[in-house]
Amino acid sequence: MARFRFKVNGQQRTVDTDPERPLLEVLREDLRLTGTKYGCGEGQCRACTVLMDGRPIVSCATPVRSAAGKAIVTIEGLAEGDRLHRVQQAFVEEGAVQCGYCTPGMILRTVALLEQHPRPTDAQIVDALDGNLCRCCGYPRITAAVHKAAGGAR
Numbered sequence: 001m002a003r004f005r006f007k008v009n010g011q012q013r014t015v016d017t018d019p020e021r022p023l024l025e026v027l028r029e030d031l032r033l034t035g036t037k038y039g040c041g042e043g044q045c046r047a048c049t050v051l052m053d054g055r056p057i058v059s060c061a062t063p064v065r066s067a068a069g070k071a072i073v074t075i076e077g078l079a080e081g082d083r084l085h086r087v088q089q090a091f092v093e094e095g096a097v098q099c100g101y102c103t104p105g106m107i108l109r110t111v112a113l114l115e116q117h118p119r120p121t122d123a124q125i126v127d128a129l130d131g132n133l134c135r136c137c138g139y140p141r142i143t144a145a146v147h148k149a150a151g152g153a154r
């Protein structure tokens, strides 16, 4: 057992826990941030993607000790009040959400992509999101939503 401090969605949080516990488990069970999804639990589907210091990580395969002193952003941290983040808004407008299970991870990875490439090409989108699995196979709409969020249309 050890104490860890890190920021989550702009707020300082403290948890006392086993250093090897997956960050995903701490977010969902200790901090009640259930927007981050448990998919495979083995680092293979990216449903559990969150941002750590702005970079996407798979939280199921990240021990909580790695988050110490870092800034984590989960899907709950994107909207401002009633106003959705532009990536969330684009996913809604393009109908890029079916069951929604992959959606938080897709959106967070898109946020990181647009930081790096404000107007990404199809190839850059595929490169960024390729490992994020969508069991509903919504990939064409997801790609369209990324373009829309970037200010372009397809």
Ligand code: FES
Binding pocket: 037, 038, 039, 040, 041, 042, 043, 044, 045, 046, 047, 048, 049, 058, 059, 060, 061
């Ligand atoms: S739940 Fe983390 S990669 Fe699948």
Ligand code: FES
Binding pocket: 096, 097, 098, 099, 100, 101, 102, 103, 133, 134, 135, 136, 137, 138
């Ligand atoms: S929308 Fe169902 S898994 Fe992607």
